[in-house]
Amino acid sequence: MNEKIRTILQAGILAPSGDNTQPWLLRYKEDKNELEMFIDPKADQSFFNVGQRATYLSLGAVFENILIASRALEIEPEFEIYPHKEVDSQNPVAKIRFKDKTSVSKKGINLYPAIGTRCTNRKPYKKTPLESQEIKALIREAEGIEGAKLSLIVDKALKKKVASLVFKADIIRVERRDLHEFLYSTIRWNQEEINRKRDGMPIRSLEAGFGGDLFLRFCEPWPVMNFFNKIGVGRAVAMHAKKSIMDCGAVGLLTVKGNSPYDFFNAGRALERIWLCATSLGLSIQPVTAITLFFLRVDLEGDRAFSIKHRDILSDIRPKWQSIWADVLKDSRSEALLFRIGKSSSPPTSRAIRKELEAFLI
Numbered sequence: 427m428n429e430k431i432r433t434i435l436q437a438g439i440l441a442p443s444g445d446n447t448q449p450w451l452l453r454y455k456e457d458k459n460e461l462e463m464f465i466d467p468k469a470d471q472s473f474f475n476v477g478q479r480a481t482y483l484s485l486g487a488v489f490e491n492i493l494i495a496s497r498a499l500e501i502e503p504e505f506e507i508y509p510h511k512e513v514d515s516q517n518p519v520a521k522i523r524f525k526d527k528t529s530v531s532k533k534g535i536n537l538y539p540a541i542g543t544r545c546t547n548r549k550p551y552k553k554t555p556l557e558s559q560e561i562k563a564l565i566r567e568a569e570g571i572e573g574a575k576l577s578l579i580v581d582k583a584l585k586k587k588v589a590s591l592v593f594k595a596d597i598i599r600v601e602r603r604d605l606h607e608f609l610y611s612t613i614r615w616n617q618e619e620i621n622r623k624r625d626g627m628p629i630r631s632l633e634a635g636f637g638g639d640l641f642l643r644f645c646e647p648w649p650v651m652n653f654f655n656k657i658g659v660g661r662a663v664a665m666h667a668k669k670s671i672m673d674c675g676a677v678g679l680l681t682v683k684g685n686s687p688y689d690f691f692n693a694g695r696a697l698e699r700i701w702l703c704a705t706s707l708g709l710s711i712q713p714v715t716a717i718t719l720f721f722l723r724v725d726l727e728g729d730r731a732f733s734i735k736h737r738d739i740l741s742d743i744r745p746k747w748q749s750i751w752a753d754v755l756k757d758s759r760s761e762a763l764l765f766r767i768g769k770s771s772s773p774p775t776s777r778a779i780r781k782e783l784e785a786f787l788i
């Protein structure tokens with residue numbers, strides 16, 4: 427593979443993924459100068475990754491990075507996307523042929539410099555609402571992708587309503603043993619582990635501070651966390667997410683036409699553009715999307731995987747949620763991802779790294 431193609435693919439794999447699981451596989455055919463992209467269904471086994479939708483979303487983000495990087499390096503990416511209706515790891519999700527042409531589309535190349543600096547920032551953000559120019563720019567990025575729409579809430583009272591629903595969904599998150607154990611399987615505790623595994627999240631990127639890191643370590647065995655949940659400490663953890671949403675520039679909901687793998691691939695394309703645009707505007711983003719992924723599971727598989735207590739929470743919060751986002755959720759659109767956005771006073775303490783490109787080549 428030549429250096430330009432390597433640079434393009436390396437830009438691709440800087441995309442975000444749930445808990446930095448990096449659930450993609452790439453086949454590059456030198457003779458045709460063509461790339462095929464596949465999901466890696468084993469990479470993200472989280473309860474959150476229902477029907478591999480989070481995986482498809484990540485692939486959409488990789489795809490978008492590749493298109494942007496390719497055009498920025500003056501190679502025209504000609505592509506086909508295969509609208510999988512069901513999870514399919516054998517057939518490619520997309521194919522991209524790299525063409526050396528004299529005139530290359532410049533679409534999105536302004537976002538290229540942000541690919542390397544985009545990251546999740548879990549630090550507190552300033553309360554200053556986003557400016558209308560910023561809102562317009564972010565919404566425009568989402569609308570460039572088929573079926574995608576971005577809704578942003580800056581109003582303080584509405585943000586508070588969203589935050590209190592996120593809080594309730596977060597209680598489910600901290601009370602589920604599978605989610606607790608999956609989260610811990612992705613935390614990287616020291617530099618040696620970060621460098622060796624090159625996936626998951628460095629503990630310091632969770633921004634819990636020194637005391638918070640100690641607390642997290644202490645809570646690793648499920649019986650400890652379970653005990654804490656029983657005496658109400660889990661609520662304090664969920665409170666943290668609530669506060670972070672109340673104190674931010676805006677809360678954003680990305681929606682797509684439906685909930686098929688193809689819709690989520692498009693959501694990933696839109697998310698990446700939004701995130702790169704935010705990065706170039708000096709804004710930080712953190713997905714806070716347990717709530718939408720719980721709803722998605724209920725829509726795709728019913729609520730049988732939830733305890734009675736958690737079913738009750740979900741059926742209590744869903745109508746409230748739908749009334750907040752009524753404008754966009756009509757016409758049976760699907761929630762793809764919820765995030766908070768704003769100006770952070772400083773960059774993240776630590777950033778999640780990626781595996782070497784070779785690890786994804788098949």
Ligand SMILES: Cc1cc2nc3c(=O)[nH]c(=O)nc-3n(C[C@H](O)[C@H](O)[C@H](O)COP(=O)(O)O)c2cc1C
Pocket residue numbers: 440441442443444445446447480483484544545546547548626627712713714715716763777778
């Ligand atoms: C589908 C999806 C869901 C995510 N959900 C959360 C979340 O609920 N909370 C959070 O802090 N980060 C969330 N993230 C961010 C990932 O943890 C992050 O992208 C990954 O660790 C890589 O780090 P980076 O974004 O800094 O490159 C999510 C990312 C994706 C793609």
